[in-house]
Amino acid sequence: MSQKPKLGQNFLRDQTAIRRIVAALGDISAQTVVEIGPGQGAITGQLAAQAGRVIALELDRELAPRLHAFLGSDRVTVLEQDVLQFDFASAAAEARQKLAVVGNLPYYITSPILLRLAESAASLNRAVLMVQREVADRIVADPGSRDYGLLTVTVQMYGPVERLFTLPPGAFSPPPEVHSTVFRWRFAPRFNELGVEEAPFLSFARQVFALKRKTLANNLRAASYSPDTIQTALCNAGIPPQARAEELSIEALARLFLELRK
Numbered sequence: 001m002s003q004k005p006k007l008g009q010n011f012l013r014d015q016t017a018i019r020r021i022v023a024a025l026g027d028i029s030a031q032t033v034v035e036i037g038p039g040q041g042a043i044t045g046q047l048a049a050q051a052g053r054v055i056a057l058e059l060d061r062e063l064a065p066r067l068h069a070f071l072g073s074d075r076v077t078v079l080e081q082d083v084l085q086f087d088f089a090s091a092a093a094e095a096r097q098k099l100a101v102v103g104n105l106p107y108y109i110t111s112p113i114l115l116r117l118a119e120s121a122a123s124l125n126r127a128v129l130m131v132q133r134e135v136a137d138r139i140v141a142d143p144g145s146r147d148y149g150l151l152t153v154t155v156q157m158y159g160p161v162e163r164l165f166t167l168p169p170g171a172f173s174p175p176p177e178v179h180s181t182v183f184r185w186r187f188a189p190r191f192n193e194l195g196v197e198e199a200p201f202l203s204f205a206r207q208v209f210a211l212k213r214k215t216l217a218n219n220l221r222a223a224s225y226s227p228d229t230i231q232t233a234l235c236n237a238g239i240p241p242q243a244r245a246e247e248l249s250i251e252a253l254a255r256l257f258l259e260l261r262k
């Protein structure tokens with residue numbers, strides 16, 4: 001079968017990795033699991049054997065019908081569908097439960113997929129996803145590390161993440177140019193707990209991380225806050241004046257956001 005590199009088609013061949021990905025979802029015997037990009041069905045086969053129900057979303061017209069024939073189970077629904085257009089809320093309502101998500105993601109749209117899942121967080125309980133290793137490094141980064149930034153904060157605002165394991169290019173056919181890492185994301189949005197509104201806080205995070213290597217104060221100035229406002233807010237939030245956004249925990253960012261809105 002021919003592969004379409006443009007669609008991020010690197011098919012997983014490592015059977016142990018496939019078992020570990022499905023096991024990382026936990027007990028799925030009564031769970032509806034949405035698979036993003038089933039490809040030739042490497043993970044789908046394992047899911048079909050264990051999950052209550054599987055909804056597999058595959059964009060490639062040529063793969064989707066083949067998957068149907070290959071699986072032929074009444075618990076597996078294959079949709080010829082762009083994951084970025086999929087309505088997770090309706091699927092969760094129909095399933096009468098929050099959905100679990102799994103996928104060896106097409107890397108060319110990793111960020112849009114993560115954002116789509118984030119905005120659907122109320123309909124999801126957990127996800128086990130394979131991404132490029134460097135992206136996983138950014139997702140699970142701690143404050144103060146080189147990889148900590150907007151992606152970290154955006155993803156972690158929707159719930160805790162855990163790095164699970166990394167695979168070399170040879171685990172796939174054809175091999176991608178990068179290593180791949182599987183991580184787990186448990187959806188438990190933090191906006192209420194931190195007292196911040198979702199859209200304004202995320203747009204604030206985009207502002208403070210806009211200029212890498214600049215201080216937080218410089219980034220806030222670029223976002224049109226006055227020097228006095230910035231100084232007072234940093235002081236009240238207990239943040240040193242020379243701090244950089246990359247050094248701030250999510251809690252400190254939320255404190256600063258709230259101070260700036262006073």
Ligand SMILES: C[S@@+](CC[C@H](N)C(=O)[O-])C[C@H]1O[C@@H](n2cnc3c(N)ncnc32)[C@H](O)[C@@H]1O
Pocket residue numbers: 007008009010011012013036037038039040041042043057058059060063081082083084103104105106107109
């Ligand atoms: C990295 S491959 C993984 C295939 C399979 N799950 C595996 O592990 O072998 C990514 C899959 O996502 C599919 N894909 C690409 N863009 C997509 C989109 N927008 N929506 C749904 N599937 C997509 C590709 O056709 C491909 O089958």
